[in-house]
Amino acid sequence: xxxxxxxxSRMVGDNSQSTENRDLVPYYEEMLRCTRCxxxxxxxPTYEILRQEAATARGRIQLLRGIAEGSIPVSSSVAYALWxxxxxxxxxxxxxxxxxxxxxxxxxxxxxxTTQAMPAPLRELAVGLNNHHNVFDVEERCxxxxxxxxxxxxxxxxxxxxxxxxxxxxDPMVQSAPHSFARILSILDEPFVLLGGEEWCCGYxxxxxxxxxxxxxxxxxxxxxxRDVRRIIISCxxxxxxxxxxxxxxxxxxxxxxxxxxxxxxxxxIRWQDPVGQPLVVxxxxxxxxxxxxxxFDSPREILRSIPGIELREMSNNSESAMCCGGNVMLLDKSxxxxxxxxRVDEAKATGAKGIVTSCPQCxxxxxxxxxxxxxxxxxxxxSELVWKEMKCPHGRYNE
Amino acid sequence: xxxxxxxxxxxxxxxREYVQTQPEDLFLLExxxxxxxGHPCAAVFPxxxxxxxxxxxxxxxxxxxxxxxxxxxxxxxxxxxxxGGVVLVTTRLSRILDIDVGNRCALVEPGVFNLALQKALIPxxxxxxxxxxxxxxxxxxxxxxxxSGGPHCLxxxxxxxxxxxxxxxxPNGEVSWIGGKAPDMPGYDLTGLLVGSEGTLxxxxxxxxxxxxxxxxxxxxLVVFGNLGDAGRAVSAIIAAxxxxxxxxxxxxxxxxxxxxxxxxxxxxxxxxxxIVEVDGLEDDLxxxxxxIVSICRREGANEVKAAKNQTERDRLWASRRxxxxxxxxxxPSYLVLDGTVPRTALPMALEQVAEIGRxxxxxxxNVAHAGDGNLHPLFLFDPQELGIIERVRAAxxxxxxxxxxxGGTITGEHGIGTEKIRAMPLIFSQADLNAMxxxxxxxxxxxxxxxxxxxxxxxxx
Numbered sequence: 001x002x003x004x005x006x007x008x009s010r011m012v013g014d015n016s017q018s019t020e021n022r023d024l025v026p027y028y029e030e031m032l033r034c035t036r037c038x039x040x041x042x043x044x045p046t047y048e049i050l051r052q053e054a055a056t057a058r059g060r061i062q063l064l065r066g067i068a069e070g071s072i073p074v075s076s077s078v079a080y081a082l083w084x085x086x087x088x089x090x091x092x093x094x095x096x097x098x099x100x101x102x103x104x105x106x107x108x109x110x111x112x113x114t115t116q117a118m119p120a121p122l123r124e125l126a127v128g129l130n131n132h133h134n135v136f137d138v139e140e141r142c143x144x145x146x147x148x149x150x151x152x153x154x155x156x157x158x159x160x161x162x163x164x165x166x167x168x169x170x171d172p173m174v175q176s177a178p179h180s181f182a183r184i185l186s187i188l189d190e191p192f193v194l195l196g197g198e199e200w201c202c203g204y205x206x207x208x209x210x211x212x213x214x215x216x217x218x219x220x221x222x223x224x225x226x227r228d229v230r231r232i233i234i235s236c237x238x239x240x241x242x243x244x245x246x247x248x249x250x251x252x253x254x255x256x257x258x259x260x261x262x263x264x265x266x267x268x269x270i271r272w273q274d275p276v277g278q279p280l281v282v283x284x285x286x287x288x289x290x291x292x293x294x295x296x297f298d299s300p301r302e303i304l305r306s307i308p309g310i311e312l313r314e315m316s317n318n319s320e321s322a323m324c325c326g327g328n329v330m331l332l333d334k335s336x337x338x339x340x341x342x343x344r345v346d347e348a349k350a351t352g353a354k355g356i357v358t359s360c361p362q363c364x365x366x367x368x369x370x371x372x373x374x375x376x377x378x379x380x381x382x383x384s385e386l387v388w389k390e391m392k393c394p395h396g397r398y399n400e
Numbered sequence: 401x402x403x404x405x406x407x408x409x410x411x412x413x414x415x416r417e418y419v420q421t422q423p424e425d426l427f428l429l430e431x432x433x434x435x436x437x438g439h440p441c442a443a444v445f446p447x448x449x450x451x452x453x454x455x456x457x458x459x460x461x462x463x464x465x466x467x468x469x470x471x472x473x474x475x476x477x478x479x480x481x482x483x484g485g486v487v488l489v490t491t492r493l494s495r496i497l498d499i500d501v502g503n504r505c506a507l508v509e510p511g512v513f514n515l516a517l518q519k520a521l522i523p524x525x526x527x528x529x530x531x532x533x534x535x536x537x538x539x540x541x542x543x544x545x546x547x548s549g550g551p552h553c554l555x556x557x558x559x560x561x562x563x564x565x566x567x568x569x570x571p572n573g574e575v576s577w578i579g580g581k582a583p584d585m586p587g588y589d590l591t592g593l594l595v596g597s598e599g600t601l602x603x604x605x606x607x608x609x610x611x612x613x614x615x616x617x618x619x620x621x622l623v624v625f626g627n628l629g630d631a632g633r634a635v636s637a638i639i640a641a642x643x644x645x646x647x648x649x650x651x652x653x654x655x656x657x658x659x660x661x662x663x664x665x666x667x668x669x670x671x672x673x674x675x676i677v678e679v680d681g682l683e684d685d686l687x688x689x690x691x692x693i694v695s696i697c698r699r700e701g702a703n704e705v706k707a708a709k710n711q712t713e714r715d716r717l718w719a720s721r722r723x724x725x726x727x728x729x730x731x732x733p734s735y736l737v738l739d740g741t742v743p744r745t746a747l748p749m750a751l752e753q754v755a756e757i758g759r760x761x762x763x764x765x766x767n768v769a770h771a772g773d774g775n776l777h778p779l780f781l782f783d784p785q786e787l788g789i790i791e792r793v794r795a796a797x798x799x800x801x802x803x804x805x806x807x808g809g810t811i812t813g814e815h816g817i818g819t820e821k822i823r824a825m826p827l828i829f830s831q832a833d834l835n836a837m838x839x840x841x842x843x844x845x846x847x848x849x850x851x852x853x854x855x856x857x858x859x860x861x862x
Contacts (some may be wrong), residue, residue: 032733032785035726035729035735036432037725038473039534042515043536051489051511052420052445059428062431066424072427096663096729097662097727097730098662
């Protein structure tokens with residue numbers, strides 16, 4: 001090791017070091033801006049559980065520096081540490097130096113995705129997505145909730161499409177969320193298109209893994225254009241973010257379902273039933289991609305506060321500092337996801353709430369499984385389900 | 401061979417999954433928040449006092465150095481394995497074992513984050529006074545090792561004023577309890593000796609700390625100065641008037657700009673310095689204290705005094721102060737933070753000398769200070785890619801410590817000596833002083849295996 005007064009030259013960015021791996025790690029200059037203060041450790045859900053430096057933004061950045069400077073080789077365990085990040089963005093929000101952590105990590109993933117080091121489950125994900133066009137790699141039967149839609153009027157062509165997202169489409173555990181939202185649209189006489197099997201994954205899982213998603217993006221754009229869609233309402237926060245940041249701009253306007261609902265509440269299109277009995281105490285879980293990454297904190301809360309039968313109690317980590325559900329590492333480390341989700345359920349429980357409301361079918365399914373496993377008697381709601389339950393229906397309710 | 405024996409032995413004690421030997425894992429234990437670096441041959445994550453004890457007995461038998469580490473936020477190289485050997489990571493020992501309101505104390509394991517303890521105490525109406533800026537992530541074990549301070553230590557004292565007792569594993573593996581809930585322990589004050597010993601005498605595995613009831617009321621003021629010296633003079637004027645605020649923090653222009661870019665806290669720009677003054681106590685007392693502070697500050701040249709209107713404004717202000725070091729990354733890729741203390745009245749002169757040393761070495765310098773304690777944190781900002789810059793920054797740092805010593809102060813307030821400031825030890829200690837300390841070290845650790853290469857300069861001629 002090249003030392004100088006006890007200071008490793010790697011620490012001082014000695015240019016004479018081998019640079020052969022610099023191209024694997026873009027944003028090298030940005031990495032140098034990490035002062036290793038360690039404040040990101042406190043924010044990281046993976047560190048909270050694993051308590052190892054490799055499970056922190058600081059550690060992941062230092063590993064990449066080590067690769068860039070030739071101090072450590074590219075290995076599957078480095079890659080594993082890099083991809084075992086929940087991509088929640090809490091580290092960036094806590095970084096006093098404003099280091100662009102997510103850009104560093106994503107940039108490195110894109111380069112390392114071309115090497116053998118990439119974890120196998122992620123390579124398999126790419127194959128599965130190209131086969132079945134959803135992240136769960138199952139047949140199109142996963143759209144089965146659409147078979148039960150006699151109470152919903154759907155158009156073939158309309159200016160608005162409801163883009164459901166993989167979790168809502170494919171996991172029976174949370175299919176009542178899109179079903180509720182479709183019913184709400186219908187009862188509001190809002191003409192909308194449902195794409196069914198023609199709705200492909202937005203591409204987020206690939207982009208987050210550092211892989212291209214051009215085919216999925218191109219398909220979705222083409223389908224929407226063929227249906228004359230000018231606006232999509234989307235329930236999946238990752239999808240919302242991906243449409244906003246990785247799709248060609250100007251194709252469609254993109255709205256999250258919670259923003260749509262908040263607007264409908266504010267304008268009086270949605271009214272509430274008269275409250276019955278004790279108010280239901282709930283807490284709200286901010287999905288990372290809707291809250292921290294897209295800045296949508298208020299809409300869901302405005303909705304909840306407007307419902308007469310609901311009392312909202314915040315968790316100690318909420319809004320900008322909300323803790324992730326851990327869903328994004330499920331493919332790589334199920335037990336890590338379960339442990340992170342359990343912490344979140346514990347935090348929710350501590351508020352005394354009887355239910356957790358969220359705006360993300362993925363968070364919903366992760367938290368619901370954790371609560372079930374923990375034996376915690378809390379219902380996990382998607383906000384659409386709660387709105388559907390509490391809203392006044394002018395023409396009567398189709399079915400409960 | 402010895403390494404193989406070590407790894408097998410460690411694995412027998414804690415289980416293979418809690419022993420790290422892979423190069424990429426060890427690479428991540430080479431650094432902390434300082435500029436120092438050192439390479440371990442293994443890392444171990446014990447889960448109990450017994451495991452710590454067995455690890456220490458094993459390494460003692462094998463003659464292998466051990467360096468304790470919590471979150472690795474140390475600012476003087478204290479958690480760096482400069483002699484190699486084993487890094488003993490305390491992060492699995494992270495339980496709050498007991499909160500005893502009747503005896504006003506709490507028992508915690510060393511891997512508990514300072515803030516985690518604070519959060520556990522809030523619902524009870526209590527708090528733990530030492531609040532280092534890194535409290536979100538720095539561990540209680542590290543706080544004990546470094547005798548950490550923080551903004552609120554002006555009125556309430558530093559870590560050593562709040563540790564009532566510790567369970568400690570000494571280098572040969574023996575476990576002892578020192579101190580306890582009963583006040584006035586007879587015999588030598590070994591608790592006092594261990595607090596601030598930077599993990600060189602023993603590894604604390606349980607810590608009994610004093611907790612305090614939250615004050616009834618708090619007022620937080622932001623005082624703006626057009627001149628750094630005026631801000632320094634206002635600090636001693638406030639104390640001289642008989643007021644002891646809970647905090648008296650200072651930031652200079654460079655730091656204010658960096659912090660504002662990072663946190664958007666709404667700090668005033670284009671000012672020379674600002675003080676964050678917080679008073680706490682009984683509601684009825686505070687208005688008069690605030691009036692006195694405002695009039696003293698105005699007399700010393702303050703341009704503006706703003707009071708935080710509510711908890712949100714107060715939190716925002718403190719977030720800006722706590723993020724100050726890291727925020728300097730907004731201005732330059734790297735920095736060296738210094739930690740010197742002078743008698744409070746010498747603060748204006750010390751700040752002048754810091755500026756002068758910065759000019760002399762051609763370095764951009766920012767200042768954060770626990771001004772009420774006369775504890776300065778000058779920060780040299782630099783680009784690590786510049787050739788020879790590290791030597792220049794270090795030389796400038798040593799000059800600042802010299803200046804502090806000459807002003808009747810000392811070379812650290814709270815960040816410790818570590819490896820970074822060993823060369824500065826003779827500035828404040830004679831050979832006889834240092835020999836006395838070496839004798840203490842020898843009494844605990846005759847083989848010099850626990851966190852070697854820290855605090856004490858090597859004996860001349862060796």
